[in-house]
Amino acid sequence: xxxxxxxxxxxxxxxxxxxxxxxxxxxxxxxxxxxxxxxxxxxxxxxxxxxxxxxxxxxxxxxxxxxxxxxxxxxxxxxxxxxxxxxxxxxxxxxxxxxxxxxxxxxxxxxxxxxxxxxxxxxxxxxxxxxxxxxxxxxxxxxxxxxxxxxxxxxxxxxxxxxxxxxxxxxxxxxxxxxxx
Amino acid sequence: xxxxxxxxxxxxxxxxxxxxxxxxxxxxxxxxxxxxxxxxxxxxxxxxxxxxxxxxxxxxxxxxxxxxxxxxxxxxxxxxxxxxxxxxxxxxxxxxxxxxxxxxxxxxxxxxxxxxxxxxxxxxxxxxxxxxxxxxxxxxxxxxxxxxxxxxxxxxxxxxxxxxxxxxxxxxxxxxxxxxxxxxxxxxxxxxxxxxxxxxxxxxxxxxxxxxxxxxxxxxxxxxxxxxxxxxxxxxxxxxxxxxxxxxxxxxxxxxxxxxxxxxxxxxxxxxxxxxxxxxxxxxxxxxxxxxxxxxxxxxxxxxxxxxxxxxxxxxxxxxxxxxxxxxxxxxxxxxxxxxxxxxxxxxxxxxxxxxxxxxxxxxxxxxxxxxxxxxxxxxxxxxxxxxxx
Amino acid sequence: xxxxxxxxxxxxxxxxxxxxxxxxxxxxxxxxxxxxxxxxxxxxxxxxxxxxxxxxxxxxxxxxxxxxxxxxxxxxxxxxxxxxxxxxxxxxxxxxxxxxxxxxxxxxxxxxxxxxxxxxxxxxxxxxxxxxxxxxxxxxxxxxxxxxxxxxxxxxxxxxxxxxxxxxxxxxxxx
Numbered sequence: 065x066x067x068x069x070x071x072x073x074x075x076x077x078x079x080x081x082x083x084x085x086x087x088x089x090x091x092x093x094x095x096x097x098x099x100x101x102x103x104x105x106x107x108x109x110x111x112x113x114x115x116x117x118x119x120x121x122x123x124x125x126x127x128x129x130x131x132x133x134x135x136x137x138x139x140x141x142x143x144x145x146x147x148x149x150x151x152x153x154x155x156x157x158x159x160x161x162x163x164x165x166x167x168x169x170x171x172x173x174x175x176x177x178x179x180x181x182x183x184x185x186x187x188x189x190x191x192x193x194x195x196x197x198x199x200x201x202x203x204x205x206x207x208x209x210x211x212x213x214x215x216x217x218x219x220x221x222x223x224x225x226x227x228x229x230x231x232x233x234x235x236x237x238x239x240x241x242x243x244x245x
Numbered sequence: 246x247x248x249x250x251x252x253x254x255x256x257x258x259x260x261x262x263x264x265x266x267x268x269x270x271x272x273x274x275x276x277x278x279x280x281x282x283x284x285x286x287x288x289x290x291x292x293x294x295x296x297x298x299x300x301x302x303x304x305x306x307x308x309x310x311x312x313x314x315x316x317x318x319x320x321x322x323x324x325x326x327x328x329x330x331x332x333x334x335x336x337x338x339x340x341x342x343x344x345x346x347x348x349x350x351x352x353x354x355x356x357x358x359x360x361x362x363x364x365x366x367x368x369x370x371x372x373x374x375x376x377x378x379x380x381x382x383x384x385x386x387x388x389x390x391x392x393x394x395x396x397x398x399x400x401x402x403x404x405x406x407x408x409x410x411x412x413x414x415x416x417x418x419x420x421x422x423x424x425x426x427x428x429x430x431x432x433x434x435x436x437x438x439x440x441x442x443x444x445x446x447x448x449x450x451x452x453x454x455x456x457x458x459x460x461x462x463x464x465x466x467x468x469x470x471x472x473x474x475x476x477x478x479x480x481x482x483x484x485x486x487x488x489x490x491x492x493x494x495x496x497x498x499x500x501x502x503x504x505x506x507x508x509x510x511x512x513x514x515x516x517x518x519x520x521x522x523x524x525x526x527x528x529x530x531x532x533x534x535x536x537x538x539x540x541x542x543x544x545x546x547x548x549x550x551x552x553x554x555x556x557x558x559x560x561x562x563x564x565x566x567x568x569x570x571x572x573x574x575x576x577x578x579x580x581x582x583x584x585x586x587x588x589x590x591x592x593x594x595x596x597x598x599x600x601x602x603x604x605x606x607x608x609x610x611x612x613x614x615x616x617x618x619x620x621x622x623x624x625x626x627x628x629x630x631x632x633x634x635x
Numbered sequence: 636x637x638x639x640x641x642x643x644x645x646x647x648x649x650x651x652x653x654x655x656x657x658x659x660x661x662x663x664x665x666x667x668x669x670x671x672x673x674x675x676x677x678x679x680x681x682x683x684x685x686x687x688x689x690x691x692x693x694x695x696x697x698x699x700x701x702x703x704x705x706x707x708x709x710x711x712x713x714x715x716x717x718x719x720x721x722x723x724x725x726x727x728x729x730x731x732x733x734x735x736x737x738x739x740x741x742x743x744x745x746x747x748x749x750x751x752x753x754x755x756x757x758x759x760x761x762x763x764x765x766x767x768x769x770x771x772x773x774x775x776x777x778x779x780x781x782x783x784x785x786x787x788x789x790x791x792x793x794x795x796x797x798x799x800x801x802x803x804x805x806x807x808x809x810x
Contacts, residue, residue, distance in 0.1 A: 110282050114309055114631050115334040115416055117286065118378065122414075125397035140282040153631075157760050158287055158308045161279050187327060188311050190319055194768050195310050195759070214415055259761045306735075307758040314743065315768050350655055479732035480683045486704075493704040567783055569657035569700065569709065571684075580684055580700070586777045593769075597685040597700070605732045634758055 076163040076203055084171040096232075102146070102172065103231040106135040106224065109145035111165065113152025116179035116214040120151045123217040133237070135224055142168040147227070149220075150206075153181035153188060154197040166204045174231070176223050177206045180213045187213065260305045264291045272300055279308045283386045283620045286630035290607075290619070297615045302608050310634040317583075317594030322348060323422065323559035325594065330418035332596060333632040335378055338364075338371040339574035341420035343581040344594075346501065347570035348422045351563045351585055360424040360552040361503045362544045366437070367407065367425070369533040369540070371417070373444070374403045375575035376526050376533075383523070383624040384455055387464055392455050399447060402440055409433040423556030428547060437541065441534055448531060456527065465519040469610045469622035472517045479609075480602040483577025484529065485626060487513045488521035495573035507539045519625035526627070562589055576600050576627050598632040637789070639679055643672055647795040649786040651711075658700075658709040661786055663795050666714050666723045669699075673712075673726040673733075676701050681710065683726075686736035688744040690771045692778045693798065694718050695746050699726075715779075716746070725750040743769040 087095065112120060124130050124138060139145040142165045154162055166175065177200050180186030185198035200206060207230055210223035218240070229235045265274055278289035287308035293300045313328050320328070329340040342364060349356065356364075381396030404414050410427045411419040419426040429437075455461060471479075476486045486493055492511045496504040512528030514521035565587040571580040577599025584593040603626045611619050640648060640662065647663035664672060684700035699712040716723055725748040727734040737748040738757035745767040748754060756764055780799050785791070 111280060112286055114286065114311075115331055118334055118415055121382075121393075122397060122401070125401075126394050127398070127401045142280075152286075153309060153311055155308060155310055156763075157310070158279060161287075161308070165280055187331065188316070190312070190316060192315060192319055192768070193312065194315070194763075194766070195312050216414060259755075263755065303753075307756070307760070310758040312768065318769070318771075347657070350657055353655060477677070477680065477682045478730055480685075480730070481732075491704055498704070499702075499707040565781055567656060569711075571657070571702075578684070582685075582687075582698075582700070584689065584782055586782055592777065592782060593689055595685065595687045601735065602683075602732050605735050609731070 076160060078167060099232050103228040103236075104134040105137075106147045106174075106227070107137045107139050107145045108135055108147040108149050108176075109142055109165070109169070110138045110140045111148055111151065113150065113154065113158070114179075114181065116151035116182070119214045119217055120149055120178065120220060123220045128217040128221065130221065130224070133221065133224055133228075142166075143170065145169055146172065147174050147176060148204075149176045149178050150182040150200045151178040151214075153186070154200050154203070156195050156197065159197055159203055162200065163203055174207045174227055175200075175204055176208045176210060176220075176227060177201065178210045178220060178223065179215055180211060183209050183211060260289075260291055260303070264293070264303055267301075268293060269295070269300065271295065277619070278305075283623060285382065285623075285628050288604075288623075288628065288630050288633070290623075292611075292616070292619065294616060297617075299611050299614055299616060299619060302611050302619070304604060304607060306604075306634050308634065309630050311631060313596060313635045314594055317591050317596075319590065321559070321589050322561050322563065322591060325591065326420065327416075327418040329420075330413070330416035331631065332635060333574065333576070333579075333598070333600070333629045334415055335627075335629045335632075336368075336371055336375040336575035337415075337417045338368040338420070339572050339579055340581075340596075341418060342368060342502075343570055343572045343574075343579045344583075345420045345422050346572065347568045347581040347583045348561075348563060350568040350570055351566055351583060352422070352557065352561070354423045354555055354557070356502075357424060357552055357554045358503075359428075359545050359547060362540050363410070363425050363429055363552060364420065365503060365507075365540045366429065366537055366544075367410065367417075367419075369537045370403055370407055370437070372533050372575050373530055374400050374407070376530050377403070379526060379575070379624075379627045380451070380455075383627075384461070386620050386624040387461060389455070389461075392451075395447075395451070395454070399444060402436075402443070406433060406436045406440065409436075421553065421556050422561065424551075424553040426553070428552055434541065434544075437537065441538055444530075444534060448527075451527070456524075462520065464617075465523060465621050465625065466516070467518050467520070468614060468618045469519045469625060470517050471606050471610050475606055475609060479606040481577070481606055482599050482602065483574070484522050484525045485577065485603050485606070487511065487525045488523075489517040490515040495571050495578050499571060501570070501572060504536075506543065507536050509535050509539075519621050522625045522627075560589055562587060571597075574599060576629065576632070577603060596635055598635060600626070600628055600632045601635075604628060604633055639675055640672070643668055643675070645790070647785070647791040648789045649791070650789060651786040656784075656786075658711050660708070660710045661713065662710065663713050663715070663791075666716055669712065669714055670724050670726055670729070673699075673729045676710070677729050680704070683730040683732050683736070684709075686726075686733055686740055688740050688746050688769075689782075690744060690769065690776060691782065692776050695721050695744055696779065697723055697740070697746060721745060722747045722749055724748070727751050743767060745770070 182200045188196040279287040289305040292302040330337040377396045377400045381393030384392040411417040494511045509532045563585040567584045580597030582595040586592040681701040689696040694717045697714045702709045742759045
């Protein structure tokens with residue numbers, strides 16, 4: 065088998081496996097309230113693939129302190145997580161595992177595609193590419209893209225702010241001031 | 246909708262099925278990875294356990310195979326350097342150096358003296374970040390969360406220093422054939438000079454906090470024996486080999502660049518267990534500080550000397566031939582072998598990753614230990630998965 | 636090194652320039668001799684650095700790098716095998732580490748190692764078992780004499796000399 069347009073040819077997501085039942089109490093105000101709660105305590109999955117994973121770790125550590133924004137509880141099991149940070153290169157061999165992990169997460173769930181590799185294949189998108197998936201969004205739905213190779217921890221934090229905005233419809237944190245010089 | 250419609254697929258994949266062929270009665274085959282917090286990424290190990298004891302195990306690689314060797318044959322000589330920053334994100338400077346050194350050998354280029362010193366300083370600082378990352382992550386694997394906070398605290402200081410000349414926090418690729426891209430400015434040198442005494446003060450605290458801890462000692466002492474003979478058979482190098490009592494360090498035994506000008510020791514341990522490898526790495530941090538200190542003292546002044554003086558153009562065409570260059574990375578001997586056919590693109594680039602050989606010894610070392618020990622052994626090998634899979 | 640190779644029918648033994656190639660010795664061998672040589676090297680405390688292949692017009696050139704811990708004397712063993720039947724005996728029974736290196740070479744170039752205990756894809760997907768990414772296209776493939784130098788020859792048989800013959804004639808005419 066030679067390298068072709070896309071490395072993975074078949075659809076991997078199982079139909080309906082990420083389906084969510086309608087809420088029992090379907091009142092807008094209750095939903096809004098729940099959304100705020102959800103966005104302020106996101107539980108990311110410890111899912112480091114490559115270089116970006118180290119920056120993801122650094123974001124959780126004392127200096128950048130993701131805990132300030134409610135997202136410090138890294139869970140190793142997808143069953144306990146609601147945000148999947150795809151931090152690194154997804155390869156052909158890894159693709160089924162990524163999809164399975166995504167399907168194992170309970171809803172509502174979100175995906176942050178961290179780094180150029182996860183967005184588009186990044187530096188590994190070459191002509192003779194035979195092993196790297198060019199964008200994790202070809203496998204699973206992605207909510208927020210954080211570019212960089214690897215993105216700085218500030219970048220990942222900004223990605224989380226965007227995700228919180230996506231969930232609640234509002235940006236909760238001040239915009240960082242521009243530093244001159 | 247049932248998720249179990251593909252029953253055949255659910256039974257396991259090729260590697261598990263193959264492994265099941267030799268299964269004993271009453272044992273259980275489990276998969277560790279590819280998504281497992283202690284495998285530092287996407288390593289997968291198929292393990293057969295009898296109760297809690299490991300009967301045999303087989304690592305399955307390739308979950309992060311990023312085609313570096315293929316890219317070596319499609320990128321230009323200069324265009325391949327950024328790949329070196331991504332092969333091993335723990336110690337990218339050493340990989341930079343190995344590749345650049347091989348091309349320099351091929352072309353017969355001599356590097357300006359100041360550039361050599363800058364390389365040494367930056368590589369040693371990078372070795373510190375690599376070991377700190379390992380130290381924090383290893384203790385985290387073994388169940389203690391606090392130490393990684395301390396390790397990353399110091400690591401952030403180093404990253405602040407290193408990002409000045411390399412404009413990057415993690416995947417450095419600032420070495421060039423014939424020199425380095427940017428000089429260390431005065432502010433940067435000052436930061437390094439203040440960092441050294443600071444880190445010297447912190448090191449004893451690390452020991453107080455962790456090394457003498459009884460729980461840690463019980464978990465790593467005598468676990469995962471990789472002795473001299475095993476190292477020879479598997480080709481293990483770096484702290485794994487030094488932890489087995491062999492004082493082999495490429496910086497001393499195959500001196501490259503200007504390492505023969507510095508006075509430093511090669512720490513060794515005779516125990517050949519995880520604790521031995523732990524102590525070697527912690528002692529290496531102190532030696533790296535010594536090298537940086539001496540390099541700063543000897544550093545020739547920047548006046549009138551350019552660090553990219555003899556560098557060829559990015560579209561260089563090295564003469565046909567082959568060259569092998571080995572350097573000492575944070576995990577062991579990094580070797581880069583290049584073949585040129587005289588064109589703008591390398592004919593073949595072979596990357597010899599130390600982690601690949603070290604990991605190879607895992608199956609034998611883990612045999613007969615308990616499952617929790619497997620984590621202790623994996624961590625003590627200091628694995629960086631992209632380096633294994635390349 | 637020369638003492639070590641006594642009793643092994645080598646095809647070519649050459650000294651290499653350490654400054655420009657990073658190696659001390661280069662030895663061409665027939666595929667049948669590789670296991671015997673590896674055992675001798677193991678007894679002389681050499682350890683394996685890597686195993687990989689080069690895709691050249693004459694076939695596959697399989698390279699083995701060895702080095703010692705106490706003395707820096709890197710040796711490269713080269714075995715030329717044909718494209719029609721790319722098979723070579725495995726040295727995994729002597730150097731256990733060779734198992735993975737050989738599997739990797741099988742992945743990248745399709746060289747078969749006879750006697751390897753577990754010759755299944757290591758880095759590549761199982762579905763891609765017959766796809767070898769590092770094979771060159773005919774246009775890009777070069778002859779061995781365009782790529783490598785023999786170095787300072789100690790002994791050499793006619794076959795290997797013939798491989799390099801033209802290149803040396805060219806050098807002579809340039810001079």
